Amino acid sequence: MTALGEVSSRAEMEEPHVGVSSRSVVTEVSCVIGCRGLAKRFGHVEALRNANVTVPAGSVVALVGDNGAGKSTLMKTLLGINRPDSGHVIIGDKQVRLQGIRDAQAMGLEAVHQDLALAPQLSVVDNMFLGHELASRGLGIMSRREMTERAANALAELSINLPSLTVAVRELSGGQRQAVAVARAVMWATTAILLDEPTAALGARQSEIIAELMRTVAARGLGVLVISHDLPRILEAADTITVLWRGESVLEAPSSDLTVPELVATMVGYREGGAA
Numbered sequence: 001m002t003a004l005g006e007v008s009s010r011a012e013m014e015e016p017h018v019g020v021s022s023r024s025v026v027t028e029v030s031c032v033i034g035c036r037g038l039a040k041r042f043g044h045v046e047a048l049r050n051a052n053v054t055v056p057a058g059s060v061v062a063l064v065g066d067n068g069a070g071k072s073t074l075m076k077t078l079l080g081i082n083r084p085d086s087g088h089v090i091i092g093d094k095q096v097r098l099q100g101i102r103d104a105q106a107m108g109l110e111a112v113h114q115d116l117a118l119a120p121q122l123s124v125v126d127n128m129f130l131g132h133e134l135a136s137r138g139l140g141i142m143s144r145r146e147m148t149e150r151a152a153n154a155l156a157e158l159s160i161n162l163p164s165l166t167v168a169v170r171e172l173s174g175g176q177r178q179a180v181a182v183a184r185a186v187m188w189a190t191t192a193i194l195l196d197e198p199t200a201a202l203g204a205r206q207s208e209i210i211a212e213l214m215r216t217v218a219a220r221g222l223g224v225l226v227i228s229h230d231l232p233r234i235l236e237a238a239d240t241i242t243v244l245w246r247g248e249s250v251l252e253a254p255s256s257d258l259t260v261p262e263l264v265a266t267m268v269g270y271r272e273g274g275a276a
């Protein structure tokens, strides 16, 4: 993996930033990945206008909001896929200007997008290394046995049981594929993983397993930022919830302080001053 020191030549580091939005109740915490005052337009669409999120190490933070609220845009901006029009991204308590996804990866971020980006015809082991061929080379030439061992360890650490590591990924269930994508992200991440709707296509039991997996990942010290529409489950799995409403973060609170009806009301009808 690229050493962090190499990043500064590509991702411009700025001064550490403190302070969060006035409605935030999560203040002055260390931030492995987050942002302050992000704005992003696509033509006449204001996808983000004042987005703030803070993901501390060892925490699961859920990003919720109605369709079109800006959740995916925010995640892509945190990953350097989108460039913000204003505001800034924070990684490891420092403001950074990411030039692309490679910068984000070099700073220890890994993402699991909705399409999972797995190669169905390749084995579990090959998928665990997919997209990280350059980083793997940095580890020296790995034999097939070493790759299999490394993948097996990564899966075992997350208590992921699969029928075989040599089976093609297309033969796994949806939940097992999702688990492989999460395990790959965790294997390469050193600061945080970002998950876009990891349980959208899963049944109840498989969704439960992925929720447990997020807790396990956080317990290992990584930050976890997850987009979810599954409010009951995410209230249980996340430490903190951030609500986006029309591109603006309007609520950031410990999940233990929130209920599903409160979340829904905030997601669909937030108005400054209270009433929906």
Ligand SMILES: Nc1ncnc2c1ncn2[C@@H]1O[C@H](COP(=O)(O)OP(=O)(O)OP(=O)(O)O)[C@@H](O)[C@H]1O
Pocket (backbone or CB within 6 Å): 042, 045, 046, 047, 065, 066, 067, 068, 069, 070, 071, 072, 073, 074
């Ligand atoms: N590349 C793009 N070009 C033009 N408009 C975009 C682009 N990406 C997002 N948008 C617009 O920005 C707004 C926010 O979209 P985004 O996908 O971030 O919302 P979301 O909260 O993730 O929605 P959903 O829950 O439906 O996935 C939408 O109006 C969307 O159409």
